[in-house]
Amino acid sequence: MSDRYHATVPRRLAVELIDPAGSSxxxxxxxxxxxxxxxxxxxLGQKVHLSEADGTRRATKEFDRHVGAALPAEDGGxxxxxxxxxxxxxxxxxxxxxLDVLTDGSLRFNDAKCDPAGxxxxGTLCYTDGVRGRGELFRLDAGPKATPVRGPVSLANGLGWSPDxxxxxxxxxxxGTLTEFDYDVDGGVLTAPRVLVNFDGSAGQPDGMCVDDDGCLWVALWGGAAVHRFTPDGRLDTVLEVPSKNVTSCAFGPGGRLYVTTAAGALSPEERAQWPLAGGLFxxxxxxxxxxxxxxxxx
Structure with a gap:
């Protein structure tokens, strides 16, 4: 990682388990x-969960295939x-x-999010570990059609937008890159890519993310048992320690709550013993x- 990544001693915070879901x-x-x-x-469990603010499960919907994300719709559902x-x-x-987009069974959709205009x-990835450059980032347009906007990429993951x-x-x-773009909200066009943070793997790999009201970026770390918060210029200032090795994503809810998802499926038996809360919601x-x-x- 760059010196800027470790330029300051970050504050450290903890999380609370609210659903021992054991998610794969x-x-x-x-x-x-x-x-x-x-x-x-x-x-991988092919499920969408709806949870109350305290983690109580309201509903679970099972699907017939892997499901990368579920985005609230303006008209309900x-x-x-x-x-x-x-x-x-x-x-x-x-x-x-x-809309069906992918016909190659070695690929699947992964993370997704809506821009400020809705x-x-x-984005997509290849199921086969170690295969690079086969993914893309798509925008869902009227038609409907899926328009490629970034690629090739290796494992499309976290998305976010600045408050403005x-x-x-x-x-x-x-x-291992978190890339920043100039963004045209009117046209949904991203330009001028530049890497804001480079990750060398020593603290885990960047996964999902969210952006807070101050424009700071909260990045979940696969293999890092943490969520890292970066200032808009890419400096690490907060480490949220999570008792699960593979932390996958995070999102803000009401009252300043930050919800954190994790994964249990990739762990060995020894790692499962070390991380008994893996796959929980925090x-x-x-x-x-x-x-x-x-x-x-x-x-």
């Missing part, structure tokens, strides 16, 4: 303000990013396909707040 690959937390709940997924494309989970519990972005919407952030886990009150998820605007 817990991911994609997003606060649904309209439904007043947290929506999050277990990608959720835009579900499945292994190969997009579907709607309606408020009446009906599932309807929206456009959905979702002028900057977009994107994580490629395998390449919460912290880090002294910062952030927005609820921007709802997806149907096409």
């Amino acid at each position: 690959l817990g991911e994609g937390p997003a606060w649904d303000a309209a439904a007043d709940c947290l929506v999050w997924v277990d990608i 959720y835009l579900v990013v499945r292994r190969d494309g997009f579907a709607r989970w309606h408020a009446n519990d009906e599932i309807t396909p929206l 456009r959905a972005f979702a 919407g002028r900057l977009m952030y994107f994580i490629d886990t395998v390449e 919460v912290a009150e880090p002294g910062a707040g952030g927005p609820a998820a921007v709802p997806w605007r149907p096409l």
Whole structure:
């Protein structure tokens, strides 16, 4: 990592377990303000969870394939990013396909998020470990159609936008980069990429992320048992310690709560013994707040 990464001694905070879910690959937390709940997924478990603010499970929906994310929809229900494309989970519990994108079974969709205007972005990865440069970042446009906006990438992951919407952030886990772009909210166009933070793997690999009201970036670390907060110029200033080796993503909810998802599925038996809370849903009150998820605007 760069010297800037370790330029200061960061403050250290802890989390509280609120759901010992044991998720194989817990991911994609997003606060649904309209439904007043947290929506999050277990990608490999093929489940979407709805949880109360205290972690109590409101509902779980099982799918017939891997599911990368579930984004609150402006008209109710959720835009579900499945292994190969997009579907709607309606408020009446009906599932309807929206758009199939991937035909290569070695690829799947991963993380997804909506920009400040309600456009959905979702990225892909290759199932085979070590394979690089086969992923892409897509924008879901009217039609519907999936428009490639960044690629090739190796493992498309965390997304975020600055509070004023002028900057977009994107994580490629395998390449260990958190890239910043200039962003045109009117057109949904990202330009002028520059790496804001380079990760060398010594503290884990960057995974999902969110942005707080001060424009600071909270990055979950796969293999790092932590979430790191970076200032807008890329300096580490806070370490949120998590009792799970593989931390996958985070999102703000009401009252300054930061929800953190983790994964248990990639651990060896020895690691499972070392990390018995792996796969759980955690919460912290880090002294910062952030927005609820921007709802997806149907096409």
